[in-house]
Amino acid sequence: MFLKHLRPYQLRHAVASDWPLLVPAGCIETHGPHMAIGHDTIIVEEICDRIAQQMEVIIAPPFDFGPTGYALGGPPDGTIDPDYEAHAAFVKSILRNYLQMGFKRIYVPIMHQGMNAPLALAFRKAAAELAFESVLDAGHPHGWWADARLKDIVNWGAIDVQPMILPAASPPAGGDHAGYNETSFLIATRPELVEQERLDIEEAPWYCRENEEHNSWTANAEHGQAMVDAVVDAWIRHLGGS
Numbered sequence: 001m002f003l004k005h006l007r008p009y010q011l012r013h014a015v016a017s018d019w020p021l022l023v024p025a026g027c028i029e030t031h032g033p034h035m036a037i038g039h040d041t042i043i044v045e046e047i048c049d050r051i052a053q054q055m056e057v058i059i060a061p062p063f064d065f066g067p068t069g070y071a072l073g074g075p076p077d078g079t080i081d082p083d084y085e086a087h088a089a090f091v092k093s094i095l096r097n098y099l100q101m102g103f104k105r106i107y108v109p110i111m112h113q114g115m116n117a118p119l120a121l122a123f124r125k126a127a128a129e130l131a132f133e134s135v136l137d138a139g140h141p142h143g144w145w146a147d148a149r150l151k152d153i154v155n156w157g158a159i160d161v162q163p164m165i166l167p168a169a170s171p172p173a174g175g176d177h178a179g180y181n182e183t184s185f186l187i188a189t190r191p192e193l194v195e196q197e198r199l200d201i202e203e204a205p206w207y208c209r210e211n212e213e214h215n216s217w218t219a220n221a222e223h224g225q226a227m228v229d230a231v232v233d234a235w236i237r238h239l240g241g242s
Contacts, residue, residue, distance in 0.1 A: 001014070001052065001056075001057075001058055001059070002058070002059050002061075003021070003058050003059065003060045003061065004061055006058070011101065012102075014056075014058050015101060015102035015103060015104075017056065018104060018105065019056045019057055019058055019105075020057045020058070020105045020106070020107055020239050021057070021058045021059075021060055021098055021103040021105065021106045021107070022048045022051065022052075022057050022058070022059050022060065022107050022109065023060040023062075023063065023095075023098070023106060023107065023108045023109075024041055024044035024045045024047075024048055024059070024060070024062040024063070024109060025041070025044065025062065025063040025066060025108050025109065025110050025111070025112070025119060025120075025123060026038070026039075026040030026041030026042070026043075026044055026062065026063070026064065026066055026110075026111045026112050026119075027040050027041065027064070027065065027066035027067070027068050027080070027112045027119065028041075028064055028065060028068075028078065028079065028080040029068045029072060029073070029078070029079045029080070029112075030072055030073035030077035030078045030079050031177070031178040031182065032178040032199070032204065032205050032207070032208050032216060033195075033198045033199060033200070033204065033205075034178070034183070034194060034195050034196050034197075034198045034199050034208075034216060035178050035182070035183060035186055035193065035194055035195075036186065036190070036193040036194075037078035037079070038064065039178070039182060039185075039186055039193075040066075040111040040112045041062045041063070041064045041066075041111070042186070042189075042190060042193070043111055043164070043182075043185045043186065043189065044062065044109050044110075044111045044164050045059075045062055046189040046190065046228070047109065047164060047228065047231055047232060047235065048109070050228065050232045051232055051235050051236060051239070051241075054232070054236055054241060055236060055239065055241040057239070058103075060098070063091065063094075065080055065082050065087070066082075066087070066112055066118075066119035066122075067081060067082060067084055067087060067117070067118035067119050067122070068080065068081045068112075068113075069081060069118070071113075072177065072205070072207070084118055084122070087118075087122055088122040088125065088126065091122045091123055091126050092125075092126035092129065092130065095123075095126050095127065095130060095159055096130055099130060099134070099155050099158060099159075103158070104155075104158050105158065105160070105239075106158055106159045106160065107159075107160045107162065107238075107239065108123045108127075108159065108160070108161045108162070109162060109163070109164040109235070110123065110161065110162065110163055110164060111163075111164040111165075114163070115161075115163055120161060120163075123159075123161040124161045126159070127159035127160075127161055130155060130158075130159065131155060131156050131157065131158070131159070134155035134156065135156070162238070164231060165227075165231055166231070166234040166235065166238060167234075168230075168233075168234040168237065168238075169227070169230040169231045169233070169234040170230075171230075172223070172226045172227055172230050173226075173227040173230045173231050174227070176207065176210065177207040178205070178207055178208060178216060179207055179208060179209075179210055179211065179214070179215055179216055179219070180211060180214035180215055180216065180218060180219050180223070181214075181219075181223075181227065182219075183196070183216050183219030183224075184219040184220055184221070184223040184224035184227065185224050185227055185228065186224070187219060187220060187221045187224045188221045188223075188224025188225040188227070188228050189224070189228060191221070194219075196216065196217065196219070199216055199217055204216065
């Protein structure tokens with residue numbers, strides 16, 4: 001179920017039932033001449049949708065506008081790079097609202113630049129700050145560690161920030177940028193957003209042809225589906241599903 005589709009009674013039921021809240025996070029960034037610029041967020045949304053087909057979860061609206069550092073192109077190429085401090089403040093404010101809604105299990109699958117890049121760090125920092133702030137908000141006094149010991153702190157550890165490709169999914173799942181893996185991911189889930197015929201051997205960006213055998217040209221639905229299945233299975237186990 002999608003969070004923005006819920007009526008209040010459905011939201012209260014989801015919270016009371018301790019359903020996980022999945023928060024897709026990615027970016028808007030050029031992915032070569034052949035792929036949608038929103039690939040990173042799109043694929044996380046597709047993974048979340050497939051998880052929802054197998055267990056009860058709520059899917060939050062995605063965080064589309066993640067930091068990119070203009071590492072692979074600028075606005076004319078379709079890349080957006082928000083102000084980092086403003087982005088981090090926005091992330092924290094929305095996560096705080098999810099906690100205030102009552103969700104006790106909030107998962108943020110990240111698909112962009114790794115867990116030490118600005119996008120993931122913004123979520124990890126917000127999660128840590130909100131955990132500590134929740135202690136004082138709950139009425140614990142300064143010097144609370146020995147008394148509380150975290151056992152009765154509702155929001156401690158409630159926000160779990162992870163790479164979309166969990167270690168248990170690799171192999172077959174792997175990362176790159178608009179190459180064999182990412183192109184295959186999108187072919188398997190949203191084939192209408194991939195146009196491999198637009199790839200030019202001479203002019204395609206370096207990241208499309210980084211590997212002589214496995215590249216944007218050889219990307220295929222079979223490999224993409226194997227990765228999708230592995231990623232979804234890993235997340236089902238991570239979320240405590242069967």
